Amino acid sequence: MSESKLKRVDLIFGEYSSAKYKVLADALKxxxxxxxxxxxxxxxxxxxxxxxxxxxKWKLAAEAPGKEKYVICNADEGExxxxxxxxxxxxxxxxVFSGMAICGKVIGAQKGYVYLRGEYKFLLPELTRExxxxxxxxxxxxxxxxxxxxxxxxxxxxxxxxxxxxxxEGFRGEPRNKPPxxxxxxxxxxxxxxxxxxxxxxxxxxxxxxxxxxxxxxxSDSRGSKVFSVSGDTPIPxxxxxxxxxxxxxxxxEFGDGxxxxxxxxxxxxxxxxxxxFRETVIGFEGVPTGxxxxxxxxxxxxxxxxxxxxxxxxEESCGQCTPCRVGCQQLRKGIVAVKKGEKKAxxxxxxxxxxxxxxxTAKCGLGQSVANSFSSIVYNFKEEMIY
Amino acid sequence: MAKKxxxxxxxxxxxxDEGSTILETARKLDIHIxxxxxxxxxxxxxxxRVCVVEQENSRILPAACATPVSEGMVIHTNSGKVRQARxxxxxxxxxxxNADCTKCYKNRNCELQKLASQMLTGDHMFxxxxxxxxxxxxxxxxxxIKDDSRCIRCQRCVRTCEELQSVSALGVAYRGNKMKISTFxxxxxxxxxxxxxxxxxNRCPTGALIERNYVDKVWDAIYDPAKHVVVQTAPAVRVALxxxxxxxxxxxxxxxxxxxxxxxxxxxxxxxxxxxxLTIIEEGHELLERLKRALVDKDPKVALPMxxxxxxxxxxxxxxTFPELLPNLSTCKSPQQMFGALVKTYYAQxxxxxxxxxxxxxxxxxxxxxxxxxxxxxxxxxxxxxxYVLTTRELAIMITQAGLEFDKLPDEPFDSIMGVSTGxxxxxxxxxxxxxxxxxxxxxxxxxREVPFEDLNIIPVRGTEGEVREASLKITKTKPxxxxxxxxxxxxxxxxGLAYAKQVMQNVKEGKVHYHFIEIMACxxxxxxxxxxxxxxxxxxxxxxxxxxxxxDLGMPLRKSHENPEVQEIYKEFLxxxxxxxxxxxxxxxxxxxxxx
Numbered sequence: 001m002s003e004s005k006l007k008r009v010d011l012i013f014g015e016y017s018s019a020k021y022k023v024l025a026d027a028l029k030x031x032x033x034x035x036x037x038x039x040x041x042x043x044x045x046x047x048x049x050x051x052x053x054x055x056x057k058w059k060l061a062a063e064a065p066g067k068e069k070y071v072i073c074n075a076d077e078g079e080x081x082x083x084x085x086x087x088x089x090x091x092x093x094x095x096v097f098s099g100m101a102i103c104g105k106v107i108g109a110q111k112g113y114v115y116l117r118g119e120y121k122f123l124l125p126e127l128t129r130e131x132x133x134x135x136x137x138x139x140x141x142x143x144x145x146x147x148x149x150x151x152x153x154x155x156x157x158x159x160x161x162x163x164x165x166x167x168x169e170g171f172r173g174e175p176r177n178k179p180p181x182x183x184x185x186x187x188x189x190x191x192x193x194x195x196x197x198x199x200x201x202x203x204x205x206x207x208x209x210x211x212x213x214x215x216x217x218x219x220s221d222s223r224g225s226k227v228f229s230v231s232g233d234t235p236i237p238x239x240x241x242x243x244x245x246x247x248x249x250x251x252x253x254e255f256g257d258g259x260x261x262x263x264x265x266x267x268x269x270x271x272x273x274x275x276x277x278f279r280e281t282v283i284g285f286e287g288v289p290t291g292x293x294x295x296x297x298x299x300x301x302x303x304x305x306x307x308x309x310x311x312x313x314x315x316e317e318s319c320g321q322c323t324p325c326r327v328g329c330q331q332l333r334k335g336i337v338a339v340k341k342g343e344k345k346a347x348x349x350x351x352x353x354x355x356x357x358x359x360x361x362t363a364k365c366g367l368g369q370s371v372a373n374s375f376s377s378i379v380y381n382f383k384e385e386m387i388y
Numbered sequence: 389m390a391k392k393x394x395x396x397x398x399x400x401x402x403x404x405d406e407g408s409t410i411l412e413t414a415r416k417l418d419i420h421i422x423x424x425x426x427x428x429x430x431x432x433x434x435x436x437r438v439c440v441v442e443q444e445n446s447r448i449l450p451a452a453c454a455t456p457v458s459e460g461m462v463i464h465t466n467s468g469k470v471r472q473a474r475x476x477x478x479x480x481x482x483x484x485x486n487a488d489c490t491k492c493y494k495n496r497n498c499e500l501q502k503l504a505s506q507m508l509t510g511d512h513m514f515x516x517x518x519x520x521x522x523x524x525x526x527x528x529x530x531x532x533i534k535d536d537s538r539c540i541r542c543q544r545c546v547r548t549c550e551e552l553q554s555v556s557a558l559g560v561a562y563r564g565n566k567m568k569i570s571t572f573x574x575x576x577x578x579x580x581x582x583x584x585x586x587x588x589x590n591r592c593p594t595g596a597l598i599e600r601n602y603v604d605k606v607w608d609a610i611y612d613p614a615k616h617v618v619v620q621t622a623p624a625v626r627v628a629l630x631x632x633x634x635x636x637x638x639x640x641x642x643x644x645x646x647x648x649x650x651x652x653x654x655x656x657x658x659x660x661x662x663x664x665x666l667t668i669i670e671e672g673h674e675l676l677e678r679l680k681r682a683l684v685d686k687d688p689k690v691a692l693p694m695x696x697x698x699x700x701x702x703x704x705x706x707x708x709t710f711p712e713l714l715p716n717l718s719t720c721k722s723p724q725q726m727f728g729a730l731v732k733t734y735y736a737q738x739x740x741x742x743x744x745x746x747x748x749x750x751x752x753x754x755x756x757x758x759x760x761x762x763x764x765x766x767x768x769x770x771x772x773x774x775x776y777v778l779t780t781r782e783l784a785i786m787i788t789q790a791g792l793e794f795d796k797l798p799d800e801p802f803d804s805i806m807g808v809s810t811g812x813x814x815x816x817x818x819x820x821x822x823x824x825x826x827x828x829x830x831x832x833x834x835x836x837r838e839v840p841f842e843d844l845n846i847i848p849v850r851g852t853e854g855e856v857r858e859a860s861l862k863i864t865k866t867k868p869x870x871x872x873x874x875x876x877x878x879x880x881x882x883x884x885g886l887a888y889a890k891q892v893m894q895n896v897k898e899g900k901v902h903y904h905f906i907e908i909m910a911c912x913x914x915x916x917x918x919x920x921x922x923x924x925x926x927x928x929x930x931x932x933x934x935x936x937x938x939x940x941d942l943g944m945p946l947r948k949s950h951e952n953p954e955v956q957e958i959y960k961e962f963l964x965x966x967x968x969x970x971x972x973x974x975x976x977x978x979x980x981x982x983x984x985x
Contacts, residue, residue, distance in 0.1 A: 155563065172560060177434040177454035320541065320567025321435040321560075327480035330565050331514045338515060351513065358476040361448045361469070362437045369448060 006254055009217060009225035009241045011205045012198065013091055016098075021137040024098040027207045028143055032062065032106045039203065042211035043223035048074060048159075048196035049266060049291030050366060051222075054203065057193055060183035061107040064191035069109035071100050072168075072187060072194040076117045076152050076159040079267035080313060081293035084227040085197040087239045089116075089123055092201060093130040097147055099200025101138060102207065103193050104145040112147040113187070115164050118154040156317035160367050161186075161194045163319065174319045175365030196291070198227055219245030222284030226292065232264075233257050233298040245286070249278040251294070259298040262381070267293035268310040269370040272303070274381040303382040304340060307374060308333060314371045325368030328359040332375050336386055346387045349379055395461040410441060410452040410463055421465050422474065422503055424481075425542035426453040427591050428926045429912070430551060436542050437477050438503065442467045449473055475507050483514040485594070486523065486537035494595035497923065500540060501594075528576035531584040531600060531758035539569055539596035545588035552912055553886040555705065557582035569596075572985040578759075580985060581708045583886065585701035585910045586755030586779075586919015599755045599920060602776040603785055609747040609775070610653040617747045618735070619654040620727045620806075621645060623661050624753040624817030624915035625780045627936035631922035631929070632784030633794040638932030640940050643799020648787050649751075650800060659802045660750065661809030663723040663730065664816040664825070666958070667698065668949035670975055671720045671822075672830045673966035675905055676870070683872045691715035693879075693896060693903035696822050698722045700760035701910030701919070703979065705886050710893050711981030716906075719976040723816065724750050724757055725766050727806070728773030729974040734962045735806055743769060749776045751783045753817070753918035756910065768974050779920025808954040811844075811941035818937045819884035819914035820851035823907040827861060827880070828948045834863060834870040844947050845938075851882040853912050853927060856892055858882075858903075884909040884917075 017023045027035060039055030046052045061069060073096060077085040089096060100112040116123065127149060138145060150168055152158050158167045162176035165187045186192025202224060206214045218224050222244035231237045234255045242251075252260045264272050265281075265288045273281050273288060281287055283294075297306060311333035318325045335352045338344040356372035356379075363369045379386055390405040397414055404413045409432070414421050425436035434454030441452045444462040449470065452463075464470065482504060489495045523537035541560075546569060549558045557580050561570035571580045588597045609617050630639040649657045674694065681690040697703060697718040706713060721729070727750070732743040750757065754777075760766065761774040778786075787794055802808070812828055815821030824846045831839045839846060839861070848859035860877045881903050883892050889908045895901040911917045916933040917925060946952060963970045 157563070174560075177432065177451070179456065314564075316564040316566075318564040318567075320563045320565070321433075321543070323435070323437050323477050323480050323540075326541070326564065326567060327484050327517070330517055331480065331483065334515050334517070344515075354472070355476055355480075355514070358473045362440050362473045362477060364434060364437065364451070 006246055006250060007243050009243060011225050012088060012201050012227050012241050016092065016094055016204070017208060021094065021098060021134070021141075023204050023208045024101055024137070025141055027102045028105060028141055035102065035106050035207070036062070038206055038211045042206045042214045043220075044199070044202050044206060044214070045222070045285060046196055047198035047202065047226065047291070049079075049289060051285045051289055054195065054199055057183060057195070058103060058106050061191045061193045064184045066191055067108070068188070068190045069107050070187045070190060070192040071103045071107065071109045071112040072164070072192055073100055073112065073114045073197055073200055074159065074161065074164060074194055075120070075197050076115050076164060077120070077197070078117060078156040078159045079269065079291055079293055080310070081229060081231050081264065081267045081295045082291055083229045084239055084292045086120055086123070088197050088201060088227065089120070089127060093127055094134070095201040095204045096197055097131065097134045099203040100147060101143065101145045102203055103195070103200070105143070107191070107193055109145070109193070112145060113168065114147065114149045115158070115168060116149050116151050118152040121151060124149065124151075155319075156313075157319040157367060160365050162365070164194065165192070174321050175367070177364070198292070217243050219282075219284055219286065221245070221286035226290075228290070228294050229292045230255050230294045230296070232296040233260065233301070234296045245282055245284040247279065248273055248281040248283060248288075251283065252278050252296070255294070256296055257298055260296050261299045261301070262297045262303065264293070264295040264297070264306070264374065266290035267295075268313055268374055269367065271373050272377040272381060303378050303385045304336065307378045307386075308336060310374045311336070318368065318371065322364040322368055324359040324363040325371055328355060328363075329371055331355060332372065336379075339386060349383065349386060353379060393457050393459050395457045395459075395463065397463045398465055404457060406457070408457050410450065410455050410457060411439060413457055414452060414465060419465055421452045422506070423453055424499060424503070424540065424593050425544060427544050427547075429591070430544060430547040433543055433547065436481070436540070438474055440470060440473050440477075441465045442470050475509070478503050478507050479509060479513045481540045482509060482512055484517050484521070485540055486518050486535075492538065492595040493598045493601065498595060499593035526576050529578040529582075529584070529600065529759075530762045531755045532577055532582070532586065532589060533598050533600050534577055535596055535598070536568055538594045540594055541567060541569060542593060543569065544591045544593065545569060545597055548587045548591050551887065552587055553583070553585060553910070554890045555581055555583055555585075555886055558588060583701040583704040583708075583910060584756040584759040584919075585886065587911060589755060589919050590921065590923055590925045599779050599782070600758060601782050601785075602778060603782050603789075606749055606776050606778060606786070609749070614745055615747045616655045616739070616741050616745055617653070617749060618656045618658060618731050619649050619749045619751060620658050620660045620724065621649070621751045622724065622753055622817065622915065623664065623814050623937065624918060624921070624933070625751050625783070627817065627916060627933045627940070628753065628921045629780050629784060630794070632781055633787060635795060637929040638936045640936045641794075642940070643801070644794060644797040646802055647797045647800040648792055648794060651792055652786055652790055654749070656803045658727070658806045659809050659813075660723050660727055661813030661816070662806045662952070662954060663726040664813035665810055665949035665952040665955050666726055666975070667720055667723050668812060668822075668825050668829050669955060669959075669966050670971055671696065671718050672826050672833065674718055674720060675826070675830060676834070677967060679904065680872060693906050694718055695906040695908060698816065698822055699756070699908060699910045699915070700754070701756035702886065702889060702908045704756065704759070704982070705889065705910060706893070707979055707982040708984060709890065710897060713893060713897060714979045714981060716896070717979055719978065721766070721975055721977045722760065724752060724777070725760060725773055725977070726975045728761070728766065729769045730806065730958075732769035732771050732773060733974060734958060738805060743771055747775050748773065749778065750774050751778050751780065753780050753915045753921045755779060755919040757920070765977050780922060781920060784922070805954055805957075808952060810949055810952050811944035811947035812949040813952070814941045814944060815937055817915045818934050819853075819909050820849045820857065820882045820907065821914060821937070823849045823880055823882050823905065825949055826905070829950045831861065831863070832948065832950065834866050834873055836867050837865075843942065849880060849882050851884055851914070853884060853930070856881060856883045856888050878905065879903045880905045880907070882907045884914050885912045886910050
């Protein structure tokens with residue numbers, strides 16, 4: 001490989017510590033303020049995709065009034081093209097549980113839950129075994145923070161945090177109105193920190209290495225490393241931990257098959273970047289953010305089919321409660337079909353582009369606000385493929 | 389005192405309580421923000437998104453109904469961005485909606501239609517999604533029709549059914565493009581726990597949930613020269629009918645209503661209030677009978693407390709939810725059904741009519757009455773006791789169809805016989821009314837004295853919405869034959885809205901409370917808030933109707949059921965005595981346990 005190769009990082013899957021649960025044991029000895037300070041200093045932002053500063057989230061929940069609080073690990077990994085949480089949970093579950101426990105200590109929560117994607121049920125025996133060890137260890141440490149695993153039932157929307165709470169409470173998985181936010185009104189209406197699987201692991205690594213070490217990775221807006229799920233037209237699909245803030249052209253150089261025409265960054269709800277913009281695009285919160293999914297498409301692919309596939313997915317996976325997302329997704333998919341078939345003029349795409357903009361600003365939840373991202377970016381960059 | 393927050397809406401600075409929403413604040417400033425899923429009676433859903441507004445420094449447009457104000461917030465309710473977004477949303481709703489307005493029962497009375505007209509939707513912007521949806525219409529229920537093709541999924545009905553009524557017959561099923569409002573396993577409304585209360589109909593912004601209308605059947609009967617068409621009018625209709633005919637809420641239109649019915653061609657215009665008075669006599673004696681069996685005979689089988697049975701939504705609710713408490717229901721039929729049974733027996737005899745030529749129509753504030761009239765046990769005259777039940781809204785349609793200028797009609801009195809009533813009958817139309825009417829009579833029967841309240845107004849039992857009202861009345865110095873009641877505190881409870889009924893009955897079931905007499909009305913506010921009443925409905929409107937009812941009561945020359953001369957006459961000539969043989973045959977009924985889904 002050439003020397004331009006992207007730097008590989010080994011924080012997430014690397015060694016936990018010299019002794020079992022040592023990071024957790026050390027963290028429990030520290031003050032909550034110190035831990036929060038470290039997190040803020042590290043610049044860690046949520047790894048689910050939205051990138052909310054983790055330290056800030058924990059601080060808000062810690063300061064929220066009330067004694068009953070919860071920590072939830074969002075393992076409802078449902079974004080098409082994302083499979084990194086599965087890998088993390090199967091390889092380093094101990095780090096995940098430790099991160100949750102540290103959060104429990106800092107915010108004063110009594111209990112933690114892992115909301116595990118229904119399709120990941122096969123991970124359950126292994127996770128349960130590790131959980132037993134975890135409970136054993138915290139018992140020895142004299143810390144009371146039980147963790148329980150709840151299984152989802154296959155709805156994409158339940159990865160949205162407030163829909164996830166509804167689902168856990170036994171209701172239909174539908175997003176709530178915000179505000180209030182989870183840090184004050186979350187699971188069971190109590191202050192809750194909900195973080196992505198990878199975020200908890202990052203916390204553990206910051207505890208182990210210190211914020212300074214962590215900050216050496218990434219850019220000023222996107223600190224640390226990120227686990228990417230690389231798929232599509234690539235000779236080397238798989239899970240890779242890379243520094244955040246890399247330029248997309250270098251990524252493509254290394255992972256592409258030499259004929260990459262577009263990369264879908266962030267899954268079906270993310271953005272499609274065409275070849276001509278590879279150079280200027282940075283993968284990170286200052287550029288195009290991602291929950292980890294990187295899908296490469298070469299010139300043999302029809303972007304119309306790619307988009308149709310995404311929209312089909314959203315048409316079925318929208319919870320259906322709010323108008324822009326429920327009906328908007330149907331209109332976008334049917335609209336591109338109608339244009340392709342010639343039933344609608346090409347100009348109709350402009351109308352749909354405006355609709356997509358409305359969907360992004362009027363939908364009730366983060367998902368509904370992002371379903372049109374792939375539409376806008378694919379239609380904008382590959383208009384001719386939509387028409388002919 | 390609540391903390392104040394200062395915000396700016398459309399350039400107007402205003403200070404409001406912390407926790408208020410943008411919508412509430414705008415309304416205070418008389419700025420109209422359109423809404424669809426929002427309803428004052430229900431919790432906020434925030435799912436239609438029609439009420440989005442622009443907030444400075446915010447990436448998204450928040451929903452005004454669901455977003456609390458925060459200090460320094462700057463809102464624009466009419467910016468270009470907002471207008472574009474709202475138009476898109478209405479267009480999206482229309483694309484999924486069967487917008488064949490001229491074929492819709494709610495034509496010109498539809499909130500979506502109004503919005504579409506405001507926004508000049510014109511040629512529909514997006515593809516029509518209706519043809520491939522394969523929408524179904526549930527036509528199997530005798531009271532309500534559910535047409536999914538008209539549904540905009542605002543979930544007002546779902547919230548109504550769950551929050552106000554705790555019935556949850558309607559719920560959300562599936563997701564995404566298949567998401568719909570449905571019932572248990574998509575059964576017809578007549579096969580599930582639905583009580584036919586019609587509260588969902590009152591709140592549906594479109595024509596997705598409507599009453600089954602019998603307007604044409606009634607016209608046919610009127611036009612048939614061989615038929616003697618008798619109409620009865622429920623107490624709550626006369627304080628609400630005007631609303632559907634351009635009058636403000638709270639107007640009493642009894643006289644105009646009678647004139648209108650006569651001009652429509654009904655042969656006799658009679659009053660359900662008459663059988664409301666009769667109900668009091670029967671039900672009052674039934675209560676005394678049960679108390680005697682419990683206190684004197686020590687009969688362990690007697691079911692106390694006794695609950696009223698006038699509200700058919702409530703009856704069906706109990707049949708589904710607490711079948712083990714059915715013995716606690718009074719066996720008295722509702723005033724409508726007593727009336728029906730008597731029209732085809734007593735009335736027909738007096739008028740020398742063959743009952744098969746008598747058509748009995750009732751005007752009710754209620755949709756559940758339609759179901760009640762269809763119950764197999766409601767044929768004790770040998771015929772269907774009540775042939776057609778029309779809601780207040782259907783009567784308004786007939787009046788409009790006949791070209792009557794309602795507000796200019798003169799006032800006329802009811803026909804007789806079965807047209808005389810007392811104030812006690814009138815207050816059946818509001819929550820607490822049956823209780824008050826019953827107490828006015830029972831107390832006097834037992835003690836020989838009037839109830840000890842000024843102007844006979846038994847304020848403690850006058851229920852209000854959103855509460856369970858308990859009251860007690862001490863009975864002293866009884867007549868000799870009621871000695872067993874001496875010193876007893878008659879424990880009463882009044883509830884309206886099935887969510888509150890459920891609370892009361894759960895407590896009764898668990899033995900936590902010891903009442904003698906329970907009054908339940910299925911709908912918020914009682915019949916005046918019934919599912920057949922004019923749309924829209926909200927607390928303010930219902931309150932105005934309530935004041936009108938008490939005003940009507942206070943203005944009546946007779947205020948106590950047992951003083952109704954026609955009631956006295958019917959006992960003398962026909963029924964002989966309360967709870968007698970004839971009464972049991974015609975005025976009492978039984979109930980059916982039903983399944984819980």
